[in-house]
Amino acid sequence: MDPTKQILSHYQSQSTKIQAQLKRILNHGTLAGTGKLVILPVDQGFEHGPSKSFAINPPAYDPEYHAQLAIESGCNAFAAPLGFIEANAKYANKLPMILKINNSDSLYKDSQAPIPALTSSVAQAVKLGCVGIGFTIYPGSAERKKQYEELAQAAHLAKEAGLLVVVWSYPRGAGLSKEGETALDVVAYAAHIACQLGAHIVKVKPPTDHIENEQKIFEHLSIHSLTERAKYIIQSSFNGKRIVIFSGGAKKDTKDILEEITQLKKGGAFGSIVGRNAFQRPKDQALSLLKSIMGIYKS
Helix, strand or coil: HHHHEEEEEHHCCCCCCHHHHHHHHHHCCCCCCCCEEEEEEEHHHHHHCCHHCCCHHHHHHHHHHHHHHHHHHHHCEEEECCHHHHHHHHCCCCCCCEEECCCCCCCCCHHHHHHHHEECCHHHHHHHHCCCCEEEEECCCCCCCHHHHHHHHHHHHHHHHHCEEEEECCCCCCCCHHHHHHHHHHHHHHHHHHHHHHEEEEEEEEECCCCCCCCCCCCCCCCHHHHHHHHHHHHCCCCCCCCEEEECCCCCHHHHHHHHHHHHHHHHEEEEECCHHHCCCCCHHHHHHHHHHHHHHHH
């Protein structure tokens, strides 16, 4: 079966508008028709500050730099908070855009109960011609209940408006060790929660082989390679019936990024969402990296 049709067959309960939005990003850019996605997210300025995010590559202070990078590299979509989406509104017909409607800053630190603020709305996503909304949840946070309720409401409004729901699901909180935030059992749980909350696309971090809570369950499973761990994340996300993409993570060298992407792809990943590893490089290097990532998913 055609990869796009096969993926869409898992979303038949969704409206024709939502299926059309999903089809649009699956059929956009270099990976069009492959069933794979590479998305450029640029919420780091809000999350970590402009200096930490853009000083290493000063042209990246300009919002248009990122939309142009996504277009020139052939990304399936571009995701950002309200300000960057508004600044790039003229590209909405050339590039599928995802409005990140909740965000955090790093000026106030609370590792016990992290909670993002609602910073824009579904109505603004519609007005700006976006294909969907992005929303972060922190499973494990003492504030998770409020986040789940906010996501449930936002997802309902988005689906009524015919928009996709893309969920960043990042475990964090007092009950988790630092290692536990990327533990295989915890990341799988976080991905499953996002699916249960109605996400069309789920974004998680690549899991390590650390097991936080369920050691006995994983005693007889082979989880030493990232390929094997990616397979388990996909299995936990409705047995592959929801799109799961993996973050690019902290900045690393090109060889390590491409090796990680290769393992994720072998494990059945639907794609990657690569931010700082792309836009913190000079543009020619960023284009080369993104095209190499797409080449792996296309092969």
